[in-house]
Amino acid sequence: MMRGESLPRAAAPFLGFARLLRRHAFAIAPEQATSFMQAVTLLGPRSMSDIREAALATLAPSPDRHIEFEAHFRSHFYGDAKPSVEGEADEETRIKDDGGMDERESETERREESGELSSALEQLSARDFQRADNGLAAFRRKLTAALPVRRSFRTVRAHLRGKLDLRRSLREIVSADGDVPSPLLRRRQTVPRKLLILIDVSGSMKLHTTDYLKLAHATVQGADRAEIFTFGTRLTRITSALRIRDRDQALARAASQVDDWDGGTRMGPTLLAFLSVPRFSSFARGAAVVILSDALERGDHAELEMAMRRLSARAFRLSLATPLAGDPRFQPATAALRAILPLLDDLVDGSSIASLTTFILSLARPAPAAEAIWKRVS
Amino acid sequence: MPETSAETVATSPEAIAERLAASRYLADESLATAIFLAIRLGKPLLLEGAPGVGKTEAAKAIAQLLGRDLVRLQCYEGIDAAHALYEWNYQRQLLAIRHAGEHEIDIYDDRFLIARPLLQVLRAPRQRVLLVDEIDRSDHEFEALLLEFLSDFQISIPERGTIRAEAQPIVILTSNRTRELAEALRRLCVYHWIGYPDAEREAAIIMLRACDVAEATARAVAAAVQTIRARPLAKPPGIAEAVEWANAATILEKGGSPWPEAFRRAIGVLIKDEEDLSYIAPELGRIVEEALA
Numbered sequence: 091m092m093r094g095e096s097l098p099r100a101a102a103p104f105l106g107f108a109r110l111l112r113r114h115a116f117a118i119a120p121e122q123a124t125s126f127m128q129a130v131t132l133l134g135p136r137s138m139s140d141i142r143e144a145a146l147a148t149l150a151p152s153p154d155r156h157i158e159f160e161a162h163f164r165s166h167f168y169g170d171a172k173p174s175v176e177g178e179a180d181e182e183t184r185i186k187d188d189g190g191m192d193e194r195e196s197e198t199e200r201r202e203e204s205g206e207l208s209s210a211l212e213q214l215s216a217r218d219f220q221r222a223d224n225g226l227a228a229f230r231r232k233l234t235a236a237l238p239v240r241r242s243f244r245t246v247r248a249h250l251r252g253k254l255d256l257r258r259s260l261r262e263i264v265s266a267d268g269d270v271p272s273p274l275l276r277r278r279q280t281v282p283r284k285l286l287i288l289i290d291v292s293g294s295m296k297l298h299t300t301d302y303l304k305l306a307h308a309t310v311q312g313a314d315r316a317e318i319f320t321f322g323t324r325l326t327r328i329t330s331a332l333r334i335r336d337r338d339q340a341l342a343r344a345a346s347q348v349d350d351w352d353g354g355t356r357m358g359p360t361l362l363a364f365l366s367v368p369r370f371s372s373f374a375r376g377a378a379v380v381i382l383s384d385a386l387e388r389g390d391h392a393e394l395e396m397a398m399r400r401l402s403a404r405a406f407r408l409s410l411a412t413p414l415a416g417d418p419r420f421q422p423a424t425a426a427l428r429a430i431l432p433l434l435d436d437l438v439d440g441s442s443i444a445s446l447t448t449f450i451l452s453l454a455r456p457a458p459a460a461e462a463i464w465k466r467v468s
Numbered sequence: 469m470p471e472t473s474a475e476t477v478a479t480s481p482e483a484i485a486e487r488l489a490a491s492r493y494l495a496d497e498s499l500a501t502a503i504f505l506a507i508r509l510g511k512p513l514l515l516e517g518a519p520g521v522g523k524t525e526a527a528k529a530i531a532q533l534l535g536r537d538l539v540r541l542q543c544y545e546g547i548d549a550a551h552a553l554y555e556w557n558y559q560r561q562l563l564a565i566r567h568a569g570e571h572e573i574d575i576y577d578d579r580f581l582i583a584r585p586l587l588q589v590l591r592a593p594r595q596r597v598l599l600v601d602e603i604d605r606s607d608h609e610f611e612a613l614l615l616e617f618l619s620d621f622q623i624s625i626p627e628r629g630t631i632r633a634e635a636q637p638i639v640i641l642t643s644n645r646t647r648e649l650a651e652a653l654r655r656l657c658v659y660h661w662i663g664y665p666d667a668e669r670e671a672a673i674i675m676l677r678a679c680d681v682a683e684a685t686a687r688a689v690a691a692a693v694q695t696i697r698a699r700p701l702a703k704p705p706g707i708a709e710a711v712e713w714a715n716a717a718t719i720l721e722k723g724g725s726p727w728p729e730a731f732r733r734a735i736g737v738l739i740k741d742e743e744d745l746s747y748i749a750p751e752l753g754r755i756v757e758e759a760l761a
Contacts, residue, residue: 368645
């Protein structure tokens with residue numbers, strides 16, 4: 091690309107805008123900045139809206155960040171006040187998704203927010219992330235092999251049982267000058283299913299969230315395709331934070347993203363919010379979904395039931411692990427639990443890392459439905 | 469429609485919008501600009517948006533306005549080079565070898581080459597528009613393959629050498645955003661996010677697509693659909709469903725059903741999820757009456 095000094099002065103604001111966006115963690119490649127200027131030239135430009143359209147088309151901000159993009163555009167080209175990070179009303183279930191965000195940037199932004207968030211950081215740093223491993227390393231190693239599998243559309247070479255691989259066979263025949271060698275076979279590959287873990291971080295789960303986060307970290311490190319969300323009053327995707335290999339760093343980063351530690355639970359609305367984002371709900375399709383929660387839903391449980399029905403229709407296996415089941419006297423007696431029990435494939439003990447790892451490693455093995463088991467117990 | 473040079477069609481975003489309207493596709497200023505830029509900059513156009521906002525329709529309309537055939541590559545999990553680029557017809561090759569006996573034959577002749585969508589477009593870039601539909605369904609390896617194709621517009625066939633397009637083909641990619649696409653792909657393309665249209669535009673689309681529907685009906689449908697989409701549904705209705713609803717309600721009304729009743733009875737063509745139906749049912753009467761008011 092040309093150097094800034096050799097460009098006409100009129101081009102400076104456009105390059106400046108690309109630079110401004112980069113400073114705010116929009117990934118803008120040099121060729122995108124060039125395309126932006128070409129696009130502006132092609133369009134005339136006849137008005138500011140042409141420049142805006144050209145910027146949208148060529149700099150391609152993600153739809154999640156359109157409002158932010160718009161604010162930067164106005165501040166750069168109209169001289170409006172600099173956009174600030176706005177707080178949102180707490181009425182609605184907010185979804186936080188860290189996908190596509192620059193890590194450093196989001197961290198600094200969030201630190202600036204102060205108050206509530208830094209207290210979340212403190213709370214978590216006050217939580218004792220013990221060095222004790224609890225068998226998580228072994229869990230991580232075994233995980234990929236232990237997950238349920240599905241047959242993929244792709245094929246792999248096979249020695250026994252498979253369909254004739256004409257492509258390779260023909261090559262063999264040609265190279266052997268027409269002789270027919272032993273047939274070469276292919277069969278459909280099996281791939282591990284996705285694993286989706288939803289962690290309840292509300293007040294009633296306080297004792298267990300640290301363990302759950304450790305487990306989530308081991309899961310993301312061990313499985314090919316895992317997604318982790320936390321929910322309380324809000325839904326937060328923490329998968330990318332947990333991709334950091336060092337556990338303490340990963341957990342501290344995840345902690346900084348979650349705003350609703352130890353608050354209330356709005357499990358139904360939060361799960362519905364999860365399902366209403368196509369990108370998230372499509373992750374649940376065909377996946378093993380594990381919810382770590384006591385399912386103590388406040389008030390009416392109609393929404394929870396609806397969300398669970400939708401989840402169970404999508405998922406390969408829907409499991410609820412509750413710490414309450416660690417008590418031998420536990421019965422799924424609350425109205426919410428009774429309503430969702432027929433929709434669950436498993437209702438298991440989630441009181442310790444050991445019981446959870448054993449359960450997750452057994453996901454590939456068939457088991458009777460949760461309702462059948464609990465009816466037998468009661 | 470005769471084939472037209474892309475540059476002569478794309479003189480301005482307004483000209484694009486006009487020609488799209490002639491193909492019965494109403495594009496807003498922003499989409500028309502993105503299409504104009506994609507054609508003039510010679511870049512692929514990436515259209516993202518919720519299911520049912522008219523991404524595939526936009527590609528069809530673009531092909532029509534340029535007077536070219538649309539070649540569609542539908543993506544799915546597990547799609548690979550053999551489905552997208554080319555494949556040899558092994559059965560025919562085997563038969564030919566058997567028939568040839570002692571004679572020499574070229575088993576890598578054109579007769580045995582099955583051109584898949586990407587190769588078809590490379591061979592005739594001026595006559596085709598390539599639609600890579602639902603790219604978000606494919607996996608990362610395929611996205612990388614596509615990226616390579618889109619940056620050079622060439623394919624290497626080991627037995628035949630490299631085939632390069634003599635002109636830049638017009639490529640449209642669509643994504644429902646069920647997963648994040650690679651940054652590199654977004655950078656390479658002209659990008660446009662298609663949202664649901666506002667009530668006025670949706671009414672215009674309904675009138676354009678459903679010929680028998682009265683203007684008042686179209687407006688009522690558009691208003692009601694806006695309200696319904698604001699609810700947390702598992703499958704929010706797309707534009708095509710809104711058009712079908714207007715059509716179905718009109719047919720019922722002509723058959724003797726009074727208006728609000730006709731809308732209620734035709735709801736099955738708008739909402740195609742049993743749970744959504746039961747969720748919206750108690751409110752439906754009020755929504756329809758407000759829309760008709």
